[in-house]
Amino acid sequence: MDRIPILKLGGALIVTIQVDMHDRLAVALEEDLSERIVRTGARGVLIEISALEIVDSFIGRMLDNIAAVSRVLDAEVVVVGMRPAVAITLVELGLTLAGIKTALNVERGMAMIQARLAEEDADGVESAHGHREE
């Protein structure tokens, strides 16, 4: 079965969705990502969706679920790279992705995640949380 690759960069995981999402792929991504968050102790997850031609309520719900599961596992999801036409359509559809952080592009999304990591480092949370590298 196809799987969406998950890359690790410092304390963050990066996912680029390059294919037309279907049910099995969405379920596999949720599972893989949760597993990787736990295994690596990642505190941030960047999901890049510039290749997605549409976001319907199915994909919206998938993004929402991933964000909720990640939050429970102490990682923050930032969705980046949404196409303007997709954003316009999404709002008209009635989806606002209120539970998900978004950023315009990868650079700004990574900055958001880095800021969270730096803040927690300063608080000494990182040492208490411990390092769980692969």
Place this chain on the structure above:
Amino acid sequence: MAIARSERLPIRSGDDVVRVRQITRTLSVEAGFGLVDQTKIVTAASELARNTLDYGGGGEVHCELLHEGRRKGLRLTFEDQGPGIPDVEKALTDHYTTGGGLGLGLGGAKRLSNEFHIESTVGVGTRVTIARWKST
């Protein structure tokens, strides 16, 4: 009104939903839709195809490229022989769902289309027709 092109596709699996999106995209490009209009009709098609699959137990879609005078448009008809919708008004309400979805499918598809029509009979099935015309 002339029908320039017409396609029928089954909706039996998640992969079929992807195919419905692809054919809708192709036809909306042929109709000369701009990128935002393409995205809206493809998203509406995706919502309705998923409804046909999840709630109607599968069915089919009829996609038509329309010419009416100088204007071009797209009409999509989704049909299933599923359980039908007892209360169509309620089903059109945002966030109303019986299947664990977000409940935005029907109402959302209606907002993304210029024309929307639904007929449903309990025990017989459901037919949803949407149309979108090229913005001028």
